[in-house]
Amino acid sequence: MSTYSLSKKIPSCEFDKKIAKEIEAYIRSKIPTENSKEYGNSYVVKIIDPTGSESMNSVELITQDTFPNDIESIEFSGNTTGDANIKIYLKLGKNEHGSELRVTVSSINAKEIARGIASEIERLLYECKTANWLFYGLYGALPFVLFGIAIGILFSSSRNDAAAISPILSFLALITLVAIWNILKRLAPYTEFDTRRNRTKNTWVRWFLNGLLGVAVFSGISKIIWGT
Structure with a gap:
């Protein structure tokens, strides 16, 4: 078993709930939340505004069809400790320095797994890329x-x-x-x-x-x- 970590700059994009749900579905496919207590899996979404932050276990809990007007950034983070230890952290913010993707995998073929995860998330983000x-x-x-x-x-x-x-x-x-x-x-x-x-x-x-x-x-x- 080996450990591989990567950090990537993500593209500027126009981010809506549709893309958020697609990213959430992909991360959850890598971080299954069933039997989370047994395997130590966790997944959380955090909405950050100027006065604080709100954590939830799905973007579906945002009842409106849009994000809040005062949103500054959104974070997706997942962690699993099954056969492969996987940590995924994605943050999108109004500033370039507040936008990043980090993936850490401890497993056989850790490098290939981490790169594959990062590549798929990047592909989803490039669908809404802006200039x-x-x-x-x-x-x-x-x-x-x-x-x-x-x-x-x-x-x-x-x-x-x-x-x-x-x-x-x-x-x-x-x-x-x-x-x-x-x-x-x-x-x-x-x-x-x-x-x-x-x-x-x-x-x-x-x-x-x-x-x-x-x-x-x-x-x-x-x-x-x-x-x-």
Whole structure:
């Protein structure tokens, strides 16, 4: 018997109860809760909000069709001590650093078993993958880089003549990009939970983007037809 542990970064995703139930079903297939006292098996789901946490033995106990509005993260954890000792821990949070998957297996072929479990959970999560990861990790430093460039441009021009207008405009443009980036990041958490609040937010965002697209299309057609 050997022990193999792995830790994996999980993708940014849009997480709803359907995916939660699929992940729960898979973990439970590896951590059967029947005769749990005899075999020492355990499974728990924890919902974490700004004021505390709630533990339950199934996501089915969430009576609404969505997660609570104030959810910060969700944890799935299971442990079994049968022929193979298996520990599974999955956490999905609004921040990249609060999202991880850990699997530990003590058994014959522990490495293959652990990798197989992690691969299946990753497959389920990739079904709801989003591009929100662009606002995190190394890309998350982009606003600071742009801000540094903007400050450099501003201080590189100390003249008061017309030649100084271009650097100032560049500075304002970069600061605007930084502001837009930060707004988009607030609207795009690493894990976006399906809540009533987020559904409303996404509806408004779609309307806003469709409006911008309409304006852009109308402007383009106007230029083609009237040349203005």
